[in-house]
Amino acid sequence: MSESVSRINIACRVNGAPRRVQAYPMARLLDVLREEMHLTGTKEGCGEGECGACAVLMNGAIVNSCLVPAVEADGMDIRTIEGIARGEQLSAVQEAFLECGGAQCGICTPGMVIASVALLERHPHPSDVEIREGLAGNLCRCTGYQKIFASVVRACEATSDKRPGKQ
Amino acid sequence: MEEKYFGHSVLRKEGREKVTGRARYVDDLAFPEMLHGVTVRSSVAHGRIRDIPFGEGIPWGEFTVVTAADIPGKNEIALIEHDQPCLAAEFINHPEEAVVLLAHADRYLLEEARRAVQIDVEPLPAIFSIEESIAKRVVLYGKDNVFKEYHLEKGDVDAAWARADVIVEGEYRTGAQEQLYIENQGMIATANPADGVTIWGSLQCPYYIHKALITLFGLPGEKIRVIQAETGGGFGGKEEYPSMIAGHAALLAWKSGKPVKIIYDRAEDMVATTKRHPSRTRHRTGVTRDGKLVAMDIDFVIDGGAYATLSSVVLSRGTIHAAGPYFCPNVRVHSRAVATNAPPHGAFRGFGAPQAIFAAERHIDQVALAVNLTPEEFRRRNFLHKGQTTITGQLINEDVNFDGLLDRAFRESDYHAKRERFARENPGEAVKRGIGFASFMHGAGFTGSGEVYLASVVELEATREGIVRVLAASTEIGQGTNTVFSQIAADALGISYDRIEIARPDTGAVPNSGPTVASRTSMVVGHLVETAALGMKRTLVDSGLLCDACTEDEFVRACKRYIDTRGPLRSRTQYEPPPGLFWDDKKYSGDAYGTYAWAVYVAEVAVDTVTFEALTDFVAVQEIGKVIHPVLAAGQIEGGVAQAIGMSLYENVVWREGRMANGQMTNYIMPTAADIPPIRVFFEEQPYPFGPHGAKGIGELPMDGPAPAIINAIENATGICVREIPATPEVLMEALTAKAGALV
Numbered sequence A: 001m002s003e004s005v006s007r008i009n010i011a012c013r014v015n016g017a018p019r020r021v022q023a024y025p026m027a028r029l030l031d032v033l034r035e036e037m038h039l040t041g042t043k044e045g046c047g048e049g050e051c052g053a054c055a056v057l058m059n060g061a062i063v064n065s066c067l068v069p070a071v072e073a074d075g076m077d078i079r080t081i082e083g084i085a086r087g088e089q090l091s092a093v094q095e096a097f098l099e100c101g102g103a104q105c106g107i108c109t110p111g112m113v114i115a116s117v118a119l120l121e122r123h124p125h126p127s128d129v130e131i132r133e134g135l136a137g138n139l140c141r142c143t144g145y146q147k148i149f150a151s152v153v154r155a156c157e158a159t160s161d162k163r164p165g166k167q
Numbered sequence B: 001m002e003e004k005y006f007g008h009s010v011l012r013k014e015g016r017e018k019v020t021g022r023a024r025y026v027d028d029l030a031f032p033e034m035l036h037g038v039t040v041r042s043s044v045a046h047g048r049i050r051d052i053p054f055g056e057g058i059p060w061g062e063f064t065v066v067t068a069a070d071i072p073g074k075n076e077i078a079l080i081e082h083d084q085p086c087l088a089a090e091f092i093n094h095p096e097e098a099v100v101l102l103a104h105a106d107r108y109l110l111e112e113a114r115r116a117v118q119i120d121v122e123p124l125p126a127i128f129s130i131e132e133s134i135a136k137r138v139v140l141y142g143k144d145n146v147f148k149e150y151h152l153e154k155g156d157v158d159a160a161w162a163r164a165d166v167i168v169e170g171e172y173r174t175g176a177q178e179q180l181y182i183e184n185q186g187m188i189a190t191a192n193p194a195d196g197v198t199i200w201g202s203l204q205c206p207y208y209i210h211k212a213l214i215t216l217f218g219l220p221g222e223k224i225r226v227i228q229a230e231t232g233g234g235f236g237g238k239e240e241y242p243s244m245i246a247g248h249a250a251l252l253a254w255k256s257g258k259p260v261k262i263i264y265d266r267a268e269d270m271v272a273t274t275k276r277h278p279s280r281t282r283h284r285t286g287v288t289r290d291g292k293l294v295a296m297d298i299d300f301v302i303d304g305g306a307y308a309t310l311s312s313v314v315l316s317r318g319t320i321h322a323a324g325p326y327f328c329p330n331v332r333v334h335s336r337a338v339a340t341n342a343p344p345h346g347a348f349r350g351f352g353a354p355q356a357i358f359a360a361e362r363h364i365d366q367v368a369l370a371v372n373l374t375p376e377e378f379r380r381r382n383f384l385h386k387g388q389t390t391i392t393g394q395l396i397n398e399d400v401n402f403d404g405l406l407d408r409a410f411r412e413s414d415y416h417a418k419r420e421r422f423a424r425e426n427p428g429e430a431v432k433r434g435i436g437f438a439s440f441m442h443g444a445g446f447t448g449s450g451e452v453y454l455a456s457v458v459e460l461e462a463t464r465e466g467i468v469r470v471l472a473a474s475t476e477i478g479q480g481t482n483t484v485f486s487q488i489a490a491d492a493l494g495i496s497y498d499r500i501e502i503a504r505p506d507t508g509a510v511p512n513s514g515p516t517v518a519s520r521t522s523m524v525v526g527h528l529v530e531t532a533a534l535g536m537k538r539t540l541v542d543s544g545l546l547c548d549a550c551t552e553d554e555f556v557r558a559c560k561r562y563i564d565t566r567g568p569l570r571s572r573t574q575y576e577p578p579p580g581l582f583w584d585d586k587k588y589s590g591d592a593y594g595t596y597a598w599a600v601y602v603a604e605v606a607v608d609t610v611t612f613e614a615l616t617d618f619v620a621v622q623e624i625g626k627v628i629h630p631v632l633a634a635g636q637i638e639g640g641v642a643q644a645i646g647m648s649l650y651e652n653v654v655w656r657e658g659r660m661a662n663g664q665m666t667n668y669i670m671p672t673a674a675d676i677p678p679i680r681v682f683f684e685e686q687p688y689p690f691g692p693h694g695a696k697g698i699g700e701l702p703m704d705g706p707a708p709a710i711i712n713a714i715e716n717a718t719g720i721c722v723r724e725i726p727a728t729p730e731v732l733m734e735a736l737t738a739k740a741g742a743l744v
Helices: A029-036 A094-099 A109-120 A126-136 A147-163 B014-018 B106-114 B129-136 B157-163 B206-217 B241-256 B264-273 B311-323 B355-372 B377-383 B402-413 B415-425 B450-454 B480-492 B521-542 B552-566 B630-650 B705-717 B729-743
Strands: A008-014 A017-023 A055-058 A061-064 A077-079 B035-041 B049-053 B064-066 B099-103 B120-123 B146-154 B166-174 B187-191 B198-199 B224-228 B259-265 B281-285 B295-306 B329-338 B431-444 B457-463 B470-471 B500-502 B569-574 B595-609 B615-623 B679-684
Touching: A017 A029, A017 A109, A055 A109, A061 A109, A094 A109, A094 B014, A109 A147, A109 B014, A126 A147, A126 B146, A147 B630, B035 B106, B035 B241, B035 B264, B035 B595, B064 B241, B099 B106, B106 B259, B129 B295, B129 B329, B146 B311, B157 B281, B157 B295, B157 B329, B157 B679, B198 B241, B206 B224, B206 B241, B224 B264, B281 B355, B281 B402, B295 B311, B295 B355, B311 B329, B311 B355, B311 B431, B355 B377, B355 B705, B377 B402, B377 B431, B377 B552, B402 B415, B402 B431, B402 B595, B402 B615, B402 B679, B415 B431, B415 B595, B415 B705, B431 B705, B457 B521, B457 B552, B470 B480, B470 B521, B480 B500, B480 B521, B521 B552, B521 B569, B552 B569, B595 B705, B615 B630, B630 B679, B630 B705, B705 B729
Parallel strands: A008 A077, B035 B259, B198 B224, B295 B329, B470 B500, B615 B679
Antiparallel strands: A008 A017, A055 A061, A055 A077, B035 B099, B049 B120, B064 B099, B146 B329, B166 B281, B187 B198, B187 B259, B281 B295, B431 B595, B457 B470, B457 B569, B595 B615
């Protein structure tokens, strides 16, 4: 990057904690997360917004962090894969991926988990079509998606079971 | 032996790290003072390097620059032949061939520098197709461009034509396919004369890299260490090419004295690394009027690209699978791997078999049609059975029950009713529905005497705390190596799954259990794990510290006592071939594989004559010995089927002068969650005596059957005979338009 462009201060919340970093305004959020904040759970698969391996939540909405300039992250609330579990307690989606075989090589998994979390927030009881559409922005080369669909269904059931009034 | 874990879907060993994002892939690793490395590549397909001018405006003094002249050992990627350089020195033989390496701490500046290096090449005529290569328009390799050639003949094909009532000919083609693991390739190296070379990377075969670096640096094996980082998918794409990247990173580290990381971006990974070999297969088949195979003459050619790499072995597997799972007394296969000016094609799940089986199973449907039999009836009359021989003369001594597999697949897919209903309802409908299938087999493990040459070794080591570590070079790349080995070892030792640890593949610490390829890890290496585990238990029992039926606490106490009184507790096992297995390398005949997995896949399509979207249902029935882990096994089949659906319908590598022109995920289309139909997987079990608990290899099997099943279904739906894949919507549209035109 040309030396004539200077770094700017970016202040955001990442996984609930306030963070301040210096970055080039057009640096990719993906690189800021991975290199400046050492949050390497977010992966790069294609660098052009096709594969979804770099998906994170920004103010609750799913984005491909390889397409987001760092300057846009200023003032935002960002949630990465590192912020999905509560300490050692996996989220329902993570448990389901583990049990149902939703993760194989694991490289798409962080993005896939983020997409599933976003999907279930939008549609707590997604139909088959909603699951397929909700995950269509995340590519997986290992699973053929079947076990990922099963993971989302399982996560949905597990969440429903914990609701008041259900055993 | 109690099967407490075998056959059960225990949690993936490293699953927790993967679902939390804690698993560390190579790009997640960083070392103090680490530099980044990039590769400057040729833009032309064939030529002689005249000059390499370094452009102005770049502080070149800050950069580490490596060319072929900096290589301490031989400028060669040691694999099978000796033709592929690590860096092109004088001649360029394919687009994107590596010529210069650069390293710098600043990735952005490095990218500018890469663009500032010009490679001035005097162009030479180039060849880009199987036909041009066979015609020797330019000779790139040997005298005739042929990397490898096989002539297999069983019976007497020439004499048999006279007994055939009908002869059916056909030509079939398959395109290149990108492995498209979601983690791009990458390596980190440290290297200096005192300590030697150490590599961390995304890879399938640590000992392949070990061998390549010994040659490249002229160092003894103990000075080279290769460590696998978590690896985000391989599918064969990380079998041989990682030796190239490891070599590049190590050369930069050697010269700079600092750790160097090379991570490809998607575009570089797609255009520069290996792909599935494109193929052309010609079949000539003689049958009697009542539908019995009399003679099969098969000409199978694969495009190897510019260097030999693994093409000879890919060709071998394709050759042996070329006649399908049928009994025919007279079969000839002539096969060749030929050179072109494309980047070398390489290992990809199935390894030549998917290409050959696509042709075979498409052709069998044409042969059935020619003798007025249904695809089902024709196959039933010709299936291979126990007591018969394959094209290499291998006597089948297991109960192969293709009729049973077919029955099950048809029941699960409702094949007969649907075939009848679609035929009745299709006329007049805009959406044409069809159902088709393929029957096939896949040999597990290395071909012929390959496993004997590999002579794989596995070691188990116990700690005083009763933790047992499995030491093997077999890599976890998503398929479940860690989990399967742990299940097998835990059951053999009679201890809990959590007591088993899998050592990270590291050539400095683990024995060579062979490459992680060829559907061999669970079946061949898993069997070694089982044998080594039983050996460890036997040692404890023989030393009087343990009885056969022990509790876990007793096992832990025995480990402690053994180590305290006698020293390290280890058990080492080396591969021994199953008794009676015979292979003649010269004649290329005998027992090609210890065993085969057998399968019938059914595809159902709905071809919309406006949008040409196709697949609606998929049923995969296979006999795989024993299922080790139901979730992982189904995951292997589903993932392989999805990848093969991509190969059949979507994934089209567009070539321009030997270079992939669509090297992006935006224009090279792999199936998404919205494209894949339900994939319904069913297993039949018939234990194979020389696999762990009877298990056979299954990793590649699902790549073989989908393409012919899908294209057979499209023919059933539309009446058009597609002979080439990928059959993209454009291809289907053209074929349907041509057919409609012909009818007018």
